[in-house]
Amino acid sequence: MPSYWSAVRAVLWKDLAVEWRSRQLLAAMLAFAVLVILIFNFSLELDAVARRTVAAGVLWSTFALAGTLGLNRSFVLEREGGALDGLLLAPVDRSAVFFGKLLANLLFLLILAIFTLPLYALLYNVNVFIPGPLLVTGLGMLGYVAAGTLLAAMASAARTRDLLLPMLLFPLVIPVLITAVRASSGFLSGLEMQYIWPSLNVLIAYDLIMLATAYMVFDFVVEE
């Protein structure tokens, strides 16, 4: 019987291999993210001052919207070929499947950030490469995919799968969006840490609570 972590790694590796062979998802997410940033530019009339104050908001809206593309694929692909049943037959704890999927989704989002952040910095002349916002990006994405991976597993079983996921996900990740935007714009505008900690604390609490909840309920989602 394989160990827990090797099972998690195997699921992660499988998802990365699938993506490496098709290269559809990341390309779509990136193109979509660029489009969203452009749309914000035209719809918000971003001048030099506004760029600094809304930077975190535009970036997080982009991540949240582009992120659903990846989350949707994550389980729809498995259900299509009946591959999920195969995965669940493996003699490992089912939460290993969840965490493997979660890490794959997190990695896709981080790759998206690696491309989007420099592009944003270049197009809008805002330096986002300071440790604070990068840390917040990581923490926020962790909470986002923890909720997203769980809900994607449920949405993929429904008739209206692609339509359903954003409806299910967005009301539940609002704490992530609010705290991540507030903390990173706090960092970007050079606020003192005492004003940033409250947001960071809620964000960290969300990550821990969501990971624990998803770990506990994932078995109920995939039992067939």
Added chain:
Amino acid sequence: MKANPMQAEKPRLLRVLEWLTVISLAVALYLTFFYAPREAVMGEVQRVFYFHVASGWLGMMAFIIAAVAGIAYLSRRDMRWDVLAVACVEIGIIYAFINTASGSIWARPAWNTWWTWDPRLVTSTIMILVYIAYLMLRQGLEDPEQRARFGAVYSLVAAVTVPLTYFSIRIWRTLHPVVIGSGSPTAEGGFDMTSRMLVAFLFALLTFTFLGVTLIWQRYRLGQLNQHVEQLRAEVQD
């Protein structure tokens, strides 16, 4: 499964509750409009307070019962818990919406705006959206057992995130008055309740508790009868 004739008959306690609800609604209306005094600063519009808080209480009560019913379903696997959860969510959405709408009517003269981005307002609106998503999730699922399971999981996750939504917005200062307990210094539109106001307020809470139990019970019976019809239909088709 055999047909259960007892199920179709309305329980006596429910009939009593119906009458109790009708009478106490009439009394609550009288207390709100004639017994409770006119509030000195805000005037007549303050009277919306009694039903505003009471419908918010009913909505919260329904959502909490729905979350508990979800947990009970996951551990017992009895479809009756699922029927109860749906009943509570549907009634909860309606009263949470009445709560928001009546609050908006009050906010227009008191805060001079229909809407403000206050933690309580945003949280209650997000809660409504969460439970609308809950109903949409159920609609997309064919298998009743899976529908019940996913519904329970979703309401559980929602119950975890809604308080965090409140806290994350709470980091800003709040404007919403806290009439019961300690008030925030930045709140606008707060007031001290006189004893007559307190009577009208507590009676409105009691009335809406009766109303909530009656409505949820009716919706629960409807859900069970629906299931029964489905079963009979399946038997006929076999």
